[in-house]
Amino acid sequence: MPAKEATDVRPSERRRPMNFSRPADDLVRRAARRAVRGGKASFPSQASFLRAVVGAVRAEDPRAALGGVRLRRLVVGLPGVRISVRYSERPGRPPPSECPVCGSDLVPIRNRTLSGDTIVLGQRCERCDYWSHTHRRMPVRYSFSRAVSTPRRTRGAG
Numbered sequence: 001m002p003a004k005e006a007t008d009v010r011p012s013e014r015r016r017p018m019n020f021s022r023p024a025d026d027l028v029r030r031a032a033r034r035a036v037r038g039g040k041a042s043f044p045s046q047a048s049f050l051r052a053v054v055g056a057v058r059a060e061d062p063r064a065a066l067g068g069v070r071l072r073r074l075v076v077g078l079p080g081v082r083i084s085v086r087y088s089e090r091p092g093r094p095p096p097s098e099c100p101v102c103g104s105d106l107v108p109i110r111n112r113t114l115s116g117d118t119i120v121l122g123q124r125c126e127r128c129d130y131w132s133h134t135h136r137r138m139p140v141r142y143s144f145s146r147a148v149s150t151p152r153r154t155r156g157a158g
């Protein structure tokens with residue numbers, strides 16, 4: 001049973017329409033890392049992750065407004081946060097012109113044939129794991145969890 005939050009700001013509530021602030025990138029990233037480290041370490045959808053992050057951000061900035069696309073672009077590649085993406089292929093449609101996950105440029109995936117020519121097999125993102133072959137491959141669901149990473153210590157401890 002989902003609890004209704006008193007601080008929930010809906011677009012239809014237009015009491016103070018301009019009274020939002022855009023939280024700093026760092027604040028959002030910190031809140032995202034904390035969200036996946038907390039008791040509920042896995043979020044099955046972007047909406048549920050967004051709710052948790054917005055709640056944490058508003059603890060520091062009660063007027064903070066944040067959308068799912070901005071949140072996703074800020075946490076792609078962020079250490080400690082793992083994004084899993086489920087895709088759907090759309091045959092007959094060309095690949096997208098920019099990465100649908102993080103908005104970065106796409107670069108061609110090339111392969112060399114036996115005769116020495118190169119052929120383009122598809123597109124991949126410069127920044128994240130997204131790729132698309134000749135069919136358009138689009139994200140349909142995101143989930144967010146804690147990244148299981150090997151500890152990287154740059155300072156020699158022991």
Ligand SMILES: [Zn+2]
Pocket residue numbers: 099100101102103104125126127128129130
């Ligand atoms: Zn990307």
